[in-house]
Amino acid sequence: NAGVTQTPKFRILKIGQSMTLQCAQDMNHNYMYWYRQDPGMGLKLIYYSVGAGITDKGEVPNGYNVSRSTTEDFPLRLELAAPSQTSVYFCASSYSQGSGNTIYFGEGSWLTVV
């Protein structure tokens, strides 16, 4: 059981380049999330999805896009990379949202924009 799988693990981008961070889960979870974590900081929610075809903005969505065409996959797109997007990105999933629900994290993707 793989859980939540993210790729790539490390990536260096030049300013203005685009890329997609891939995320897949095999737990049949309805909810999926993308967080970013800057050094010494907590996790900030970028986007989340409550099911296939439904996405919504989190706390820091600017500069990112997402899609959810299947239950399993939730890719995060950076269109015009900026140095401020240098961070560690975590994808996560949960069965539902709200009280008592456990979120499972992927291993993280380290992104540097130069």
Add this chain to the structure above:
Amino acid sequence: QKEVEQNSGPLSVPEGAIASLNCTYSDRGSQSFFWYRQYSGKSPELIMSIYSNGDKEDGRFTAQLNKASQYVSLLIRDSQPSDSATYLCAVNIKNFGNEKLTFGTGTRLTIIP
């Protein structure tokens, strides 16, 4: 006021002593509270969840919740060097009708052998 606040530390505790980590939150209606442990370069892993006032024990870990005072704490007994990590407090905060898991900035704990 931040939605979830933690002392960033670092907190240094001798091996074998009790480590005490604290967290306060802003939403009086919050019902679910979590402690995650994050080793350097790794993803957060859930170690405790608590939903009712009082104490909840799991091995060497005890979570304490006081909804009236809006704080949640984590005690680690018989601290081990392997407990050295950043501990993230997370609270379900209501936001426009939805609940969102909101994280504090974390407390970095170092256990001194």
